[in-house]
Amino acid sequence: MEGCCTIMNSRVISLSSIQVACETCSLHQLCLPLELNHSDIEELERIIRRRRPLQRGENLFQAGDPFTAIYAVRSGSLKTFTNTDDGQEQVTGFHLPSELVGLDAITTERHNCTARALETTSVCDIPFNRLQELGARIPGLQRQLLRIMSREILEDQDLMIWLGKKSAEERLASLLLRISKRFTERNFSAREFNLSMSRTDIANYLGLAVETVSRLFSRFQAEGLLSVDRKHVVIEDMDALQQMAHNESSNNSRNRA
Amino acid sequence: MEGCCTIMNSRVISLSSIQVACETCSLHQLCLPLELNHSDIEELERIIRRRRPLQRGENLFQAGDPFTAIYAVRSGSLKTFTNTDDGQEQVTGFHLPSELVGLDAITTERHNCTARALETTSVCDIPFNRLQELGARIPGLQRQLLRIMSREILEDQDLMIWLGKKSAEERLASLLLRISKRFTERNFSAREFNLSMSRTDIANYLGLAVETVSRLFSRFQAEGLLSVDRKHVVIEDMDALQQMAHNESSNNSRNRA
DNA sequence: GGTTTAAATTGATTTAGCTCAACTGTTCTG
DNA sequence: CAGAACAGTTGAGCTAAATCAATTTAAACC
Numbered sequence: 001m002e003g004c005c006t007i008m009n010s011r012v013i014s015l016s017s018i019q020v021a022c023e024t025c026s027l028h029q030l031c032l033p034l035e036l037n038h039s040d041i042e043e044l045e046r047i048i049r050r051r052r053p054l055q056r057g058e059n060l061f062q063a064g065d066p067f068t069a070i071y072a073v074r075s076g077s078l079k080t081f082t083n084t085d086d087g088q089e090q091v092t093g094f095h096l097p098s099e100l101v102g103l104d105a106i107t108t109e110r111h112n113c114t115a116r117a118l119e120t121t122s123v124c125d126i127p128f129n130r131l132q133e134l135g136a137r138i139p140g141l142q143r144q145l146l147r148i149m150s151r152e153i154l155e156d157q158d159l160m161i162w163l164g165k166k167s168a169e170e171r172l173a174s175l176l177l178r179i180s181k182r183f184t185e186r187n188f189s190a191r192e193f194n195l196s197m198s199r200t201d202i203a204n205y206l207g208l209a210v211e212t213v214s215r216l217f218s219r220f221q222a223e224g225l226l227s228v229d230r231k232h233v234v235i236e237d238m239d240a241l242q243q244m245a246h247n248e249s250s251n252n253s254r255n256r257a
Numbered sequence: 258m259e260g261c262c263t264i265m266n267s268r269v270i271s272l273s274s275i276q277v278a279c280e281t282c283s284l285h286q287l288c289l290p291l292e293l294n295h296s297d298i299e300e301l302e303r304i305i306r307r308r309r310p311l312q313r314g315e316n317l318f319q320a321g322d323p324f325t326a327i328y329a330v331r332s333g334s335l336k337t338f339t340n341t342d343d344g345q346e347q348v349t350g351f352h353l354p355s356e357l358v359g360l361d362a363i364t365t366e367r368h369n370c371t372a373r374a375l376e377t378t379s380v381c382d383i384p385f386n387r388l389q390e391l392g393a394r395i396p397g398l399q400r401q402l403l404r405i406m407s408r409e410i411l412e413d414q415d416l417m418i419w420l421g422k423k424s425a426e427e428r429l430a431s432l433l434l435r436i437s438k439r440f441t442e443r444n445f446s447a448r449e450f451n452l453s454m455s456r457t458d459i460a461n462y463l464g465l466a467v468e469t470v471s472r473l474f475s476r477f478q479a480e481g482l483l484s485v486d487r488k489h490v491v492i493e494d495m496d497a498l499q500q501m502a503h504n505e506s507s508n509n510s511r512n513r514a
Numbered sequence: 515g516g517t518t519t520a521a522a523t524t525g526a527t528t529t530a531g532c533t534c535a536a537c538t539g540t541t542c543t544g
Numbered sequence: 545c546a547g548a549a550c551a552g553t554t555g556a557g558c559t560a561a562a563t564c565a566a567t568t569t570a571a572a573c574c
Contacts, residue, residue: 084418085503092414104414106407113414132400142399143389149406150363156413157349157361157370161341163421164464168561199522207421209562214523230522230570246342425531456552466532471553487540487552516574523568533558540551 040138047134049125054117060101062114067105069125073097076121077196080113081204091205094118094197096182103149118196163207171206172216173245176226180235192234220244297395304391306382311374317358319371324362326382330354333378334453337370338461348462351375351454353439360406375453420464428463429473430502433483437492449491 049069053076054060060071060078078095092113095101105111106128135142162174184190195202203213220226225241227234235241306326310333311317317328320339335352349370352358362368363385392399419431441447452459460470477483482498484491492498 082414082418090418090422092417104407104411107404107411108408112411135399136393136396139393142392146403146406147364149403149410150361151365152410153406153413154361154364154369156410156417157339160349160413160417160420161339161347163417164462165347205421210522211524211563212561214521215561218523467552468533468554469531471551472531475553517572518574519570519572521568521570523566525566526564528561528563530560530562531558532560534556536553536555538551538553540549542549543547544545 040141043134043138044141047127047130049127051123051125053120053122056117056119056121058117060115060117060121060123061111063111065111067102067109067111067128069127070100070102070131071115072124072126073099073101074122074124077118078115078121078123079118079197079201079205080115082113089204091201094179094201094205096179097186099182100148103152118201168206168208168212169216169219170245171208172202172213172220173225173241175202175206176233176235177241177245190235191238192232195231195233297398300391300395301398304384304387306384308380308382310377310379313374313376315374317372317374317378317380318368320368322368324359324366324368324385326384327357327359327388328372329381329383330356330358331379331381334375335372335378335380336375336454336458336462337372339370346461348458351436351458351462353436354443356439357405360409375458425463425465425469426473426476427502428465429459429470429477430482430498432459432463433490433492434498434502447492448495449489452488452490 063082073095075097077097078101079091080093080095080101081089081091084090095115101115101123102111104113131141131145135145162171166174179193179195180190183193197205199213199217200210203210206213217226217228220241221228223240225235225237225244227236317335330352332354334354335358336348337350337352337358338346338348341347352372358372358380359368361370388398388402392402419428423431436450436452437447440450454462456470456474457467460467463470474483474485477498478485480497482492482494482501484493
């Protein structure tokens with residue numbers, strides 16, 4: 001994972017090699033779908049700031065911090081969470097390599113959640129004002145940013161449906177599949193991965209009790225869907241897991257009509 | 258409500274009068290926070306298309322339709338919903354005057370949900386490609402669009418917390434307060450309003466059974482929080498309703514820690 | 515390397531809210 | 545205007561998942 005991001009490391013490379021490199025770059029979401037020419041990519045590269053990796057438990061930003069940049073995860077992972085009125089932590093998302101963090105702060109110009117590293121995690125800073133300047137000159141870039149945000153809205157709405165309506169087993173199965181899918185997009189194994197987040201975080205995120213999540217992991221393993229060893233998960237029966245997620249008997253999920 | 262949108266009706270007006278008019282215009286979300294000069298506002302005005310009002314039950318767009326425009330509700334209201342795998346309707350939002358609809362379609366260039374009028378409803382079409390052109394020339398406009406989308410992400414995430422974690426009574430109390438707040442922003446009564454959506458839609462949206470919603474309305478009325486007569490709702494005890502929404506004993510909501 | 519602390523698991527019990535069912539009021543339709 | 549179809553309400557019982565409690569396992573720290 002380290003040094004994966006070619007556009008940040010070398011200056012003079014051919015466009016085709018950039019695009020291959022970008023496949024594994026944390027910014028491919030932003031730049032790959034564009035037809036950026038060499039100098040555009042150089043410009044984009046120039047505004048990006050690197051920083052030393054975050055240690056587990058370290059915050060990338062905290063709720064209330066002024067918004068200055070959006071962040072692309074290069075390696076490792078983060079959770080974002082807000083604090084509810086009564087001081088409880090509320091996990092709003094997990095962020096894996098290549099994903100952008102901090103988009104929700106554009107409106108308020110302050111971060112509304114805290115982003116904390118779940119393991120040693122390396123991110124790129126993309127200063128927002130400079131990205132805006134660049135966006136004014138590269139028309140496709142601004143549009144791409146809108147597109148990414150639109151996708152985020154869409155995904156959040158999907159998730160809302162899950163959280164509002166689905167049973168505990170559907171929620172966990174669905175989360176595992178979504179994580180698997182996100183790893184796949186990064187060319188990692190779809191079947192086997194490490195969950196960097198704790199059971200408590202998972203439970204919190206899914207709106208379940210820790211005990212329920214723990215029991216589900218045990219049950220999924222007993223039923224041969226998974227092999228679980230602490231954080232390490234192997235999906236043994238992808239089809240069955242998928243069936244569990246899109247539970248046919250989700251007639252039995254809350255409310256018909 | 259009809260003809261409220263001065264920027265769409267008259268051409269030659271002073272900036273100050275525009276800003277007053279925009280207070281009650283369905284597009285104020287988009288243009289008010291900007292320092293648009295006269296000609297900018299005229300340009301924005303020029304791209305907006307009006308259409309005949311939608312009748313109750315009529316669709317503004319359907320899931321799968323190509324994305325061409327975003328829409329601003331001028332009067333009336335809409336619900337948006339998707340169809341889940343098993344054909345169930347899933348309400349993803351209610352849209353009141355001044356709110357924008359269709360932002361989630363930018364990514365896919367197709368609408369991902371259906372928008373249906375809950376009553377006679379009038380909207381403005383804002384063709385997206387023309388808005389983009391305009392955005393390229395008016396820097397603040399593009400940024401404002403990003404800001405609106407960012408806010409939508411934020412609100413959806415807030416909602417996720419509610420749906421994932423909150424009890425039935427907290428959900429309904431919260432919905433009523435949010436609707437009240439949205440009416441207030443439009444200078445309507447915060448205490449008294451008509452719910453244009455059915456109990457079934459509310460239940461669906463909140464991830465509850467219709468029976469539960471109905472029982473809650475009865476209970477809230479019995480407890481003196483509300484006066485309910487079919488669709489007509491009067492909030493009798495705003496404080497108590499607020500307390501119910503941010504339930505102090507939401508320690509008892511799913512999962513501690 | 516042993517002790518402390520936190521995370522995860524498992525079991526027993528309770529409960530919020532769903533389901534099923536019966537009934538009432540309302541709004542469409544011929 | 546009647547009757548059908550639908551939307552809403554209310555009651556009784558059931559079930560999925562929360563809570564409480566106890567134990568096991570793993571990580572953190574001196």
